[in-house]
Amino acid sequence: VIEEDQEWVNIFYEMPDFDPSRCSPWLLRIELDRRRMTDKKLTMEAIADKIHQGFGDDLNVIYTDDNAEKLVFRLRITNQESDKGNEDEQVERMEDDVFLRCIETNMLSDLTLQGIEAILKVYMHKPATDDKKRVVITPDGGFKAIPEWLLETDGTALAKVLSEQNVDPVRTTSNDICEIFEVLGIEAVRKAIEREMNHV
Structure with a gap:
């Protein structure tokens, strides 16, 4: 964990509403521009809801408060199966970094935060x-x-x-x-x- 994230990440993991053992070790950290967020009247919770609508329970999303010094999202893939013993799953886990990069590309190009999707x-x-x-x-x-x-x-x-x-x-x-x-x-x-x- 990055030192500047340590405090708020610890708060999230004190009483998690998810099973941390099912989360991938790979992490996608996104830092947002506060000025643009304010201009567009976006909140961290609204963006988290949109990510959840797009990816459901496949992604574990934790994020800072809107008043935090830096606006940060931390995304990790959630493994649906609890049994981690078989070899196929270990191979899949090795490809999590590639999958996270695909998710990043998809989020940046296709995820609509506000407005009407058909209007570019x-x-x-x-x-x-x-x-x-x-x-x-x-x-x-x-x-x-x-x-x-x-x-x-x-x-x-x-x-x-x-x-x-x-x-x-x-x-x-x-x-x-x-x-x-x-x-x-x-x-x-x-x-x-x-x-x-x-x-x-």
């Missing part, structure tokens, strides 16, 4: 063309196009986005006609195709 990236911009501006009725009865910040995404998840609390469902659109058909029906697909043709 979000871009903010103010539209310059009138077709994306918000149209309002002026006091004298005319129409005026007002530019306001829009979010455009890589990837679509119309049903999930529409169910978000702070999303305006009336002005949220998608260019995936199959998804529009599943969520809003055939008439919405017709209108979407018509709109795309007019923009070309």
